[in-house]
Amino acid sequence: MAPHCSTCCCQSTQIPLDTPELPDAVKAHILSNEPPSASDFPMLREYRHSIDPYLTRLSAEIVRLLPMQGELQKRLGLSKSMYDHLLKEWQMLHERQQHISGALSSLRRFPLETLQEIFLLTLAPSGDPDYSWFNIFDPTDSLWTIRRVCRKWRMATQYPHLWTGLRITYLSARRGNPSTVVREVLERSSSLPLRIHFSWHGPRESVYRGHLILRELVKHSERWQYASFKFVASEFNHSISDLRERVPKLEELVFHDCDSRPGDYVEDDPHPFEIAPSLTKANIFNAIVWLDCSQLKAFTSDAFQPSGLRVLLSSPNLTYLADHARQALPRDDVSNETRYLHSRLDTLLLERCARLKGMILPKLEHLEAGPTFTDQLYPSLPIISQFLHISQCSLLSLTIHNCELSIGSMSEVLQVVPGLQRLSININSFMMERGASSSSDEAMSALIRGLAERASDELSRPRLVPNLQSFAFKSCLEDPWRFMDASIVDMIHVRSDMESVSFTIHPQSQLPNLSDDVAARLRDITDAGFDVSIVRQVVESRNDVMFVRQRYRTPYWVN
Secondary structure (H helix, E strand, O other), X not given: OOOEOXXXXXXOOOOOOOXXXXXXXXXXXXXXXXXXXXXXXXXXXXXXXXXXXXXXXXXXXXXXXXXXXHHHHXXXXXXXXXXXXXXXHHHHHHHHHHHHHHHHOHHHXXXXXXXXXXXXXXXXXXXXXXXXXXXXXXXXOHHHHHOOOOHHHHHHOOOHHHHOEEEEEOOOOOXXXXXXXXXXXXXXXXXXOEEEEEEXXXXXXXXXXXXXXXXXXXXXXXXXXXXXXXXXXXXHHHHHHHHOOOOOOOOEEEEEEOOOOOOOOOOOOOOOOOOOOOOOEEEEEOOOOOOOOOOOOEEEEOOOOOOOOHHHHHOOOOOEEEEOOOOOOOOOOOOOOOOEEOOOXXXXXXXXXXXXXXXXXXXOOEEEEOOOHHHOOOOHHHHHHHHHHHHOOOOOEEEEEOOOOOOOHHXXXXXXXXXXXXXXXXXXXXXHHOOOOOHHHHHHHHHHHHHHXXXXXXXXXXXXOOOOOEEEEEEOOOOOOXXXXXXXXXXXXXXXXXXXXXXXXXXXXXXOOOOHHHHHHHHHHHHOXXXXXXXXXXXXXXXOEEEEEEEEOOOOOOO
């Protein structure tokens, strides 16, 4: 039995208050981030285990003193000081044991190259290390934070690949000397290819700081592999004017002019990206940019090139073209009957359907097209039908926006593309301006009946587009859609190998009252695993932009 204290009559602790001696060899590993050698492992493990008895006995004594410390402190004030001392001893030994466990951890033995690859992935939101980014002016960004952890991690950040994706924004570059930071980052990237994302849309007095940054970046333009600029072009043009013939490695360009009223384009004006022999992908917004298109494979723009089909004609390797230009340019003559052949383009997205009048695309597989206000004199479906007939392409996917549907018009289009697999028809509020009427409902009814018809051959396959896998209809109009009747069920039965059928309509649209038999057939189809979706959606208009938000997804035939 433990002896009693002669002062407070409580049992005195048998635990020596002196901590276990810390050998110099163990202390050296605790104070270092270097991995221990194989010969040091037994010593570290043995010392870590030697601490366990002390921790166990200290814990038991602390638990014993805890309930009596209040009463004893009132009497003599000694128990609390003993309790605090034992608690500090326990915390010190526990921390020492944790440090030793850290020294024995496999993380400390990670090869430097492995750490560098891990850090590279932390900078890549998409998980692709080739698209890693960090904000060079944000001290809380992961790369700057990693450098402050320990000496080994700081050594790992000397990996030049970590410093090649530079994200620069006005909000993060408002303080300090921006040129110094940019120079430091560029030096750390060695001579590797660079990815630049420069976004500057601040007050006019901040433009000078943006110029300082751009000038440093332009000095290394021969290393640019990806460049994204989002600014008011008129404020920064003279900073990037020296790029002409100085971007030999540039493969992808994003250029977004934030000026709400860009100036008039003069076709003969030089542009810094006019000579970029490695450029394969370009995205141009709110600007007209003359590009080197010799190697271009993908092009997206909302302001098509001045001569209409320039990009298409001068890009023999182009496979993807997205033209979101809404207004016709002075030299963009859609009434010209001359058609231009492109033998590689397989994906085409057009905001102005009338542009199809100038194209022949025999390799096209994916088409998305629709009219704008400037196309009112050009009926969309006849243009699409004529284009597909002349191109003789094996179209797989067709999406049509805002077309004035008429009985037989869609059937004429589908007859030209028998191999079609995906069909989508979208009608939004723009059609209200064009006087959409019940003829669209009649046309959709005729289309659904046509898709439900079987051919007269021995196989009894569907007459139109027999390989169709997906059909989608979406409308933002409040018009009644009476075509959603039993013919939908007939179409699904004829096309049992389809993947999905979906109809999205306005909440105020009137739907036909299905008979109990038809509703039961629809339920049987969905219960069998077929994806049939008929839903209503809320449509909101904010700042002339249409936002569609799903209200509920319960099929309307379900009570």
